[in-house]
Amino acid sequence: MIYHYPTQKLNVGHAPDAHEIALTLAYISDIDIILIQEPYTFKDLSRQITKKHLSYECFSPTDSWAISGRPRVLTYVRKKKGIRTFQLRPFTTDTKEASDLLFLQIFSSTGKSALIVNIYNTPAGSIRAGEAAKALTTLPEAYLPQATILAGNLNLLHNRWQLSLYCSPTPFGLVLISDIDCPTHERGNVLDLSFASSPLALAGAKASIASHLDATSDHQPLITTVLWDQRYKETAQKLRFNTLDHTSFLSLLASNLAGTESSAATEEDLDAFAEKLTSAIQGAYRGSAKRTMTQGIG
Structure with missing residues (x-):
């Protein structure tokens, strides 16, 4: 059976409750991949403590938070679903810029793969404003494979996805698959976006706001579905x-x-x-x- 691997993204604004609720709702809703922006992290970065869930493996963009600073993205992949993962690091490891982007190559049990990019692009007026989006444009074209999903909190105002605005063209070479002119922030702007490579977009990749996954954040969650591969059934476990x-x-x-x-x-x-x-x-x-x-x- 062909299955649309569900991928959720949400900015939780560093709030521990919102982060925990997001993981719980994702589990209940059978989400396979979770992209979190502005995750909760314990103030002592040397201990590298964040929210975890026993059913998901957590990936961090850098190995040492004490060096790179608080990670702005974390990616979770569901266990026991036949999904193998390999983290890619195209930029210098453990620099502050690296904490805003996370590249995860996922492989199905049949060998098919896709690149999942989790991004937090800092807004204007903040430290490293726009640096994550700019870093993406420096990647060689060959680095982004045919099967690529890029999603996150981009903080980019553009009339392509927010029709009331007019800005210069965006440099992204991917296809927008999230809904146009549907605000994702409580103040009304479209800040959270999902893109896909052309083959996935043509195959029906689609992202939309998922209000049922609301985790009390000021951002709306997005859920992306991709016609990708056969689903691996999770072994049922008894409650103890x-x-x-x-x-x-x-x-x-x-x-x-x-x-x-x-x-x-x-x-x-x-x-x-x-x-x-x-x-x-x-x-x-x-x-x-x-x-x-x-x-x-x-």
Whole structure:
């Protein structure tokens, strides 16, 4: 069966709660790849502590945060889905500029591959403003393979995706696949974008706002689907409540059930409520089993 590998991107604004909620909702929604911009990081960068989830492997753009500074992007890949990964580092390792871009080559169980680029492009008036976008234009054309997805918080105002604006042409050599003129920030601008290489765009790659994955950030989450390869089925696991961190479990369960109506007037309503309740319990369990979701990368 051909499957659209779901990839989510979201700027969580360094907020620990938003970061944790984003990971939990992605897990419940069966998201395979998560691109986080402005992630939460513990103030002591030498310890390299951020939010983690037991079902995902976390990738950092640099090896030493103490040298490069706080990472502005993190990428998570779901485990036990037959996805192999290889991180690429086209720029000098552990420089401050390198913390804004993360290149991850992913391989399916059948050998097909795609390059996933996670970007945070600093806005005007900030440190390293526009440097991440500029760095992309310096890459040799051959570096971006036929199968490429680039997504993130680009902080670029352009009339190509925001029709009310007029700016000079963008230098990106990829195809815009996110919705045009749909604000992704609470103040109204289109700041979060997703691009694809032409073959993937022609094959139906598409990105859109996913309000059901809202993690209380001031940015809207985007979800990208790509007609890519066959899905690898995850092995079902039994719930073992003796492995739970109970405080974390109850906190996540309360978050997952927020806004869920408990009344059921019809049999269909009851079935829908039971499904939501089951998903909420499973998500809270996965997020709290064995240890809390907050831990060091190393």
